[in-house]
Amino acid sequence: MSARPGQPGWADVRKDEAHVRREREKARALRATAWWKAQVARGVCHYCGKTVPPAELTMDHVVPVARGGRSERGNVVPCCRACNASKSCLTPAEQILDQLAAGGLVPPDAVPDDPLSGPEEP
Numbered sequence: 001m002s003a004r005p006g007q008p009g010w011a012d013v014r015k016d017e018a019h020v021r022r023e024r025e026k027a028r029a030l031r032a033t034a035w036w037k038a039q040v041a042r043g044v045c046h047y048c049g050k051t052v053p054p055a056e057l058t059m060d061h062v063v064p065v066a067r068g069g070r071s072e073r074g075n076v077v078p079c080c081r082a083c084n085a086s087k088s089c090l091t092p093a094e095q096i097l098d099q100l101a102a103g104g105l106v107p108p109d110a111v112p113d114d115p116l117s118g119p120e121e122p
């Protein structure tokens with residue numbers, strides 16, 4: 001594979017159609033649960049942290065279904081349309097590589113409460 005992070009289509013996406021069908025069905029059922037409704041009712045995008053009207057939040061799979069992700073509580077988050085559109089089929093690690101390659105990663109001082117930036121051990 002010659003494509004590099006930051007170039008369109010660089011990630012090797014090979015869908016398992018049966019898995020995708022099954023997980024889409026599970027997502028539909030998960031959307032109807034009280035748990036999901038409570039997530040959406042908070043009105044906050046998981047990725048950008050912006051307050052969004054609940055009606056505009058979509059269900060996003062952190063690890064995309066097309067990449068083997070499942071429709072389970074640990075893998076779905078409420079997400080605004082802008083974040084959902086920019087995420088496409090990339091896994092979280094691939095998104096970071098993509099952002100690094102594009103030079104658009106958030107500077108460290110913009111990240112609040114970073115547990116790794118505490119005082120150094122003597």
Ligand SMILES: [Zn+2]
Pocket residue numbers: 045046047048049050079080081082083084
């Ligand atoms: Zn967002």
